[in-house]
Amino acid sequence: MNRTTHPFDDDAFDPLAPVSGADETPPAGFDAATDSPADDALADLLSRATQPPTGLRIDHARLGLMLAAEPLPGRRRPQPGRIFRLVATSLAAAAAIVITTVVVLRGPGTPAQKPDTAALTAEPRPLRVARVGVDPTTAGELVANSAREGKAEVFYPRLPAGEAINDNAPAPSTSTPDASIVLIDYTPLTGTPYGGTPPPAGSTDAALSSFMGQ
Amino acid sequence: MKRGRGEPRQPPAQPDESAQRDAALVVRTLAGDRTAFDDLVRAHEKQALAVAYRLLNRVADAQEVVQDALLKAYRALDTLENPQVFGSWLLRIVSNLSLNYRRSRARRTGLSLEDSGRQDSHGGQNESLLNVLTSDQQLPEEELMTEELRGRIREALEELPDRQRTALVLFSIEKMPQKQVADVLGCSVEAVKWHVFSARKKLKEKLKLELSDLMDSDDEQDNAPI
Known part of the structure; x- marks a missing residue:
């Protein structure tokens, strides 16, 4: 059985709240006098004019059916709206927990601001040394040693086709895109070990040694 | 509906015999005894209907509102x-529903409250009391009051603000204690x-003539030779 509702019942209307209206307060010094004969006459007049018919009663059978369809007070069936709110609240709470967990685990800041832990833990990238204008076999001893120790990768970029080695010009930058250092070596060494002594001044190895802080 | 600041959510205690009886019936109802609520209905039905009728001026509306109030109270x-x-709690629900019903009715029909009240008299256009009375219902003696006079009195009552009208109905007509x-x-x-x-002040002003007639007739009766 459907519950009784008024066609223009306002959802926000609360029948259990105190009767609405302007909260008039008596002026200071107001003292209600006792009922006068005029008050009694007025009450009598009003009572007669608004007298309800005798025998006025509600439909007990209808009310009984409606009450029978109601759950006991305090043991209400969950309404569809209530179920929806419950589900929505549960989902929102679960989402909040997941988001909070992720934020806590990841720590503050955006990924772009975070240090790259993989880069920190990885082996330092070897220095890439491009030697231009020399034969690979004539790499200097220091470069060769660095390469063996993994500190440097020596490579010999190809020169543009048909371009002869220019003894006075640096190698084209396009041929050494990955090079950290481009060495123009005009004094190829023979690979003779220095025997613990610094490489000769002015040699490629001396320049490389100075650059690498060795 | 907004609740005024500092106003109690529920009426305070009224320790008397009927209050004790009501309390016991409420407890029994909450324990699952539906017949206890039927007793509560029977105990308060008459006054609830009277208040609703005096605020609504229509038998069917009063019945509908009281039934709805009882259902809301049960829930x-x-x-x-x-x-x-x-008892006070139920009358509060009845009063609120009645006032809300009046406003809805006025909006629905497009009539002003004054017009609505005028038409709701016993012989009104929309719903005559005679049409809704069942066979065992009778018009009270006060039906002897002329329809014109009844209309003037009701119209004056309708023009009062809600709280003044409700207070007057409950106190002056229903004879309820101020508390x-x-x-x-x-x-x-x-x-x-x-x-x-x-409320009295406004009504005395509006019903000056009617009141003087009434008091004069009372005086005549009092002074009549035995």
């Missing part, structure tokens, strides 16, 4: 913190006195 019975005040009226309205006893005083 919210577990929220009634003090079961001794069930209980204050419980229903959710205000102080002083405020009830003020509402009643203000």
